[in-house]
Amino acid sequence: MDPNHYRFRGVWRLAAPASAVYAALEDVQGYPRWWPEIREVRRTGADSGDVVVRALLPYRLVIGLTATRRDPAAGVLEVAMRGDLDGWSRFTVTADEQPGGAGGVRESSAAGGAGGAGGAGSRVLFEEDTRPGKPLLRRLALPLHPLFRANHAVMMCRGRRGLAAHLAERGDR
Template identity: 80%
Template sequence: MDPNHYRFQGVWRLAAPAPAVFAALEDVGNYPRWWPEILDARRTGEDSGEMVVRALLPYRLVIGLEARRRDPATGVLEVAMRGDLDGWSRFTVAPETPEAPAGGGAGEGRAGTRVLFEEDTRPGKALLRRLALPLHPVFRANHAVMMRRGRRGLAAYLAGGATEGHG
């Protein structure tokens, strides 16, 4: 096992239409409004940007992003990452209709969205690489918390409610 190689995957289920979810995820500059761990996100070029991230660990990550794929027809948003993290990250957004409960009922016919998150990354900075072996489980737990809070923040943002973000 290479302690400097991280592969993450998770599913977010959201009670919002897929086009709205795709649009929110495509608008990286708005992430700080709904994702508490995204401290700053700004565009640096036509298809590039920079994001500052800090979750539970007292360390800020500065990640350069470059769009690799933006395909509304297939629901795929993918970026290459460089800087404190090197690799790629991808959201795949798809409509999902929950199964109706036995005998019909409240959930019948309600459309939602399934978002598959995938990431393959390595620390880009020497300090993070040195800490990888002793802190590998901590880094993974930190990422899990960040993703859980991102899903909750996006759900609230899409519902028009209060968010956990910064403004």
């Protein structure tokens, strides 16, 4: 196992139409309004920018993002990452017609399972394949690998909750 290689995968289920979820995720400039760990977004080009991220651990990351795929018909948003993290990240948004649907917000992992009640909504598959670009993070990877993974899990959980609240405030339920 390479302690400097991270693969993340998770599923968010949201009580909002796929088109509204896709639009919110496509608006990277708006992330700081609803995702607590995304502290700042700076546009650097038409399809690129830098995000400043700080989760529970006492360090911040500056990650350059460049859009590599934006496909509303398939519900796919993908970026290449460079800087303090190098790799790629992807959201795939689809309608969720699952029984027990997305009347509330549910989260499940690749291993499955989460609760919820009534109706249809959206399913968001998050995938990321990355390596730290920051030298300090590479040096600390072996002893702190589980802590880095837990930090990412907290960030993603708070992102899901923030997005659900943001969509509900806008009436996208």
